[in-house]
Amino acid sequence: MQKNLVIVESPAKAKTIEKFLGKDYKVMSSYGHIRDLKTKEFSIDLEHNYTPQYVIPADKRKLVTELRSEARKADQVWLASDEDREGEAISWHLAEVLDLKPENTRRIVFHEITKNAILHAIETPRGININLVNAQQARRVLDRIVGFELSPILWRKVKPALSAGRVQSVAVRLIVEREREINEFVSESAYRVVASFLLPDGTTVLKAELNRRLKDKEEVMDFLKSCESASFTIDDITKKPVRKSPAPPFTTSTLQQEAARKLGYSVSQTMMVAQRLYESGLITYMRTDSVNLSDLALGTAHEAILSTYGERYYKFRRYHTKSKGAQEAHEAIRPTYISNVEINGSAQEKKLYELIRKRTIACQMADAELERTTISVGIGGKKEKFVAVGEVLSFDGFLQVYRESTDDESEKEQENGLLPAVSLHDSLRLEDIVATERFTQRPPRYTEASLVRRLEELGIGRPSTYAPTIQTILNREYVVKGDKEGVERPYGVITLSGGKIKEARKKEIVGSDRNKLMPTDIGTVVNDFLMEYFPGVLDYNFTASVEKEFDAIAEGEMVWTDAIDKFYKIFHPIVEETAAVRTEHKVGERELGIDPKSGKPVFVKIGRYGPVAQIGQAHPEDKTAEKPQFATLMKGQSIETITLEEALRLFDLPRVIGEYEGKEMVAAVGRFGPFIRHDGKFVSIPKDLSPLTITVDEAIELIEAKKRKDEQRFIKKFDEEPDLEILNGRFGPYIAYKKKNYKIPKTVKPEALTLEDCRKLIAEADEKPSTAKRRTVRKKA
């Protein structure tokens, strides 16, 4: 007979706690929420004061049955879900679904998973806080209303299967607006002036920068001329101590940012690796917005620093979470045992663990101390000065262990080094002065991680949703993650050297980007539409202001259905109105002009499969009318910027290029980009060629290249197993068998494989089904 049942949210946590509590306690996990609104229906009863219709999802039924039977057997049930809005709601749903009686149900919370903390929690139980639960219901219902009323409007006005929501639509807005800022950005230039001086010893060089930038060539020329005969004297030397403090311990968002910068992980990669570390008991929970460290962790960090670096390197620090909407249900992300330096695991896991461990230790270490020296060089008869700044690290402190990275590339060149020894009033000889034209930089495109940071600053989204939100806006094709080629820009360099002024033009590549988030036509159109009709929901402060209401509900100062009613009374009429406007054309449609051949109008718009150009109007009511012609826009074209001429050219496809070996060569654009069809085979057209302009010779070359490649592709085949082939792919040799592909280890020669070897490799790969499964998931998305 089980005396006590404890229910927590995560199974990893359940395992640890069970050890602390002994045999009178059984610990189970709810695996998060056990009940939610129906997935395919609105599920909110508008006739009855927004009553939510909760159901137990199919994949939770079995679990709920088990929990129910264990709860029935227990004398006492302890609901130990997290101490935040969602956690309180989980406990409430459990109490309802498991039919728990108040007299033998206790709600407990603990902030760290230690024996003491848990025993203390058991001694100080409370009831379920229904106000907090109601705040969660309000949050849930609001999100459902927004999502399920806005999305269908998009299906009608833009494209089927699109979506909108409180979080994802703002994420898209940030990216769309940033791209517009970049397009509208006009850079300004000014000359940065750096002089090299020879110190009195005749050999040492001091480099110093002019304390202002010069606005154009003319000003540079005047200035350099005036320097030709000027005297240069050191007129000031100041030394100032500077301190640098370590960054706070990791939250989900800061971990994602640093793992992206230092290790190159994507946001979802970081979360997957962290999840494995958590499940192995190596780190604390990875979805958190708290920077708090438990007393236990603070203590062990202290010990680790003392034993490795000494007392001088230690400084006690307590961090407080200040981000909006933080709910502090967990600790910061840290190693469970800080003394644990090396771990077992994959290379990825080791690197992420090391990052977490170093950050945790560094945050309890002493400030780094630097001495900053500023040397000022006066120019005889002028008010400008040349200034040299140098920094010397006098005590490394936390930098011994960890240095936070930045996104800003320009900061890297600003590293100040050591300066030579000089004395006041030293007079210097001018070696040369170099004035380099520098441009103001356009705003940066978002990376996954910097988008997460921005969302967190705005208080939008939660640690558990950052990675999925990015996935959603990518899946909907509102944004793409991609590269952008830079453009060449000339800049001027003017030098004064040996009494002569020389001018030169140099070139640099600017504006190139790798793996950045950029809006698509669909994203832009949807965003503009939502901004026009639903600016309130897209407002960056929308979440913050509803959070205030949720807080009031949690405090018992507001009835949750009143808050929802207030919102719905304003929101829903706009939904109705917007849906009722039977616009002739779809959102984002643009008329480019008239097709000279047919005399019909030419449009661009978002079609069923993305951006298309269209000649002529559709007349769905008239079956005999001529149907409009369609052509898909090519990569790099946008419905915002395409011209009539460019659009008309798209209708030249598919285009007969010519004949080769007696068969026609046809160029067209398919789902995977431009291609040539010849003799029933397909050949992709590379980026530098266009299907519109490709010549017969170029096409033949591509076809021949593909033929050669296909020949190389085939390595080996077995007569007794016609389904199995060893082939050469883009990523090296592989085995193709029954529509699936299998890796060949690098250690074996593919030519030497026997049929038996292949079967073994296939059997081994099928044992661990990770790759095959991932593929099916991707296909669905």
Next chain:
DNA sequence: CAGTGAGCGAGCTTCCGCTTGACTT
């Protein structure tokens, strides 16, 4: 990841937050 290569008319799509698992109707 390993190949693919339409056509815009008959059914369905969608939210945000908790948490991991994986063939059964």
